[in-house]
Amino acid sequence: MDRSRWIGFACLGVTALGWGFNWPAIKLLLRELPPLFSRGAAGVTAALILACIVLARGERLSVPREAVPRLLFATFTNVFAWMGFTTIAMKWVSVSEGALLVYTMPIWATLFAWPIRGMRPMPRDVIALVLGLAGLVVLFSGQGFAFSHDKLVGIVLALAAAILFALGNVLNRSQIPLSPIALVAWQVGLGCFVMLVLGLAFEKLDFSALSPTGWTVMIYMTLIPMGVCYLTWFETLRRLPPASASTGMLLAPVIGVVSAAFVLGEPLGVREIIAMVLTLSGVTIALQKS
Known part of the structure; x- marks a missing residue:
């Protein structure tokens, strides 16, 4: 393997680790800060760093004037909906439920196409869809599909x-x-600015409740997942085939689920493992190009 591919795989590993560890990090931060403000503040700060x-x-x-509508639509789908929701x-x-649900994205993309x-x-x-849905069924079957309003x-x-x-x-x-980094700076900046405004307007903020752990997580979320990982991701795409990079990124939800078990004490048993294998197998199939 040549040096460029080794660097690509190293960057892929950094990206997967950074985005994977962000899942339990978000859960930790939500114990102390509301979601829209915390994500919005971190994203706006990261966007300013990327712009620099x-x-x-x-x-x-x-941004060229004719590209503004496309930028705004991409901001809504890629940042406000993806990160905010x-x-x-x-x-x-x-974490296992959230990560596996959102990483079914390639399956829905195939259906929309x-x-x-x-x-x-x-x-x-069709096999990808069946596997993905089967994984989600297994994951949520432990609760007998009886969900509280908040869970739903x-x-x-x-x-x-x-x-x-x-x-x-x-x-x-x-x-x-625009260059990839400039495009991310605009999308993350605009999408997270809206989150920040909504958070300030509607969420109850108590900065005195933010512990040293909370500050550490906030700094981590700003610098690593929203900063360093975007840079390493684009370097990954520059050095590896897109299919290899996208498939390799499926390590992120696995890292998130496993680390949440250790950091947050979330369940990681046979059911969760089977659900991961089924769902991510379906996603892997959906990512393969003909």
Whole structure:
């Protein structure tokens, strides 16, 4: 294996670890801060850092006027829905439930591609859907499918995050003429700014309740998942085939679920493992290109 591919796999590992550990980190932070404010503040700060990196590299940060509608739509699906809905959902669902629900995104993208782009599902796409749904059924069967109102809201929000992100991926086919880092800076900045405003307007904030652990998690979420991991992800895509990179990123929910068991004491038994294997097998099949 050449040096470039080794670097690509190393960057992939850093990205998967950073995004994977972010799942229990969010759960920890939500014990002390409300979801929209915490995610919004971290995202706006990270976006400013990314914008500074863009300018330091001499890349363009201005958005062409004709690309603004596409940027706003991508911001809604990729950030406000994906990050915002998921973070709120984590108030009521476990890491294993939240992670497996949102990582079904490639399966829904395959389904959306049929009516929108005329790409009929192949037999393997049907298999991917069946495996993904079977994994979710196994995961939630331990509760006998009797959910409280809050739990149901969390499930709906996590599933909506996956479905809207998938819809955005299918509809957002035209490239916005910006570098990848500049594009992320704009999307994360705009999407998280809306979260921040909504959090300040509607959430109850108590900064005195933020412990040293909470501050540490907040700093981690700002710098690593929303900063370093985006840089390593783009480096991964530059050095590895997209299918390999996307499939490798399925390590993130596995890392999230396993680390949540150790950090938060969440259950990790046979049922959770079977659910992970089934769901992520379906996602892996959905990610493969013909």
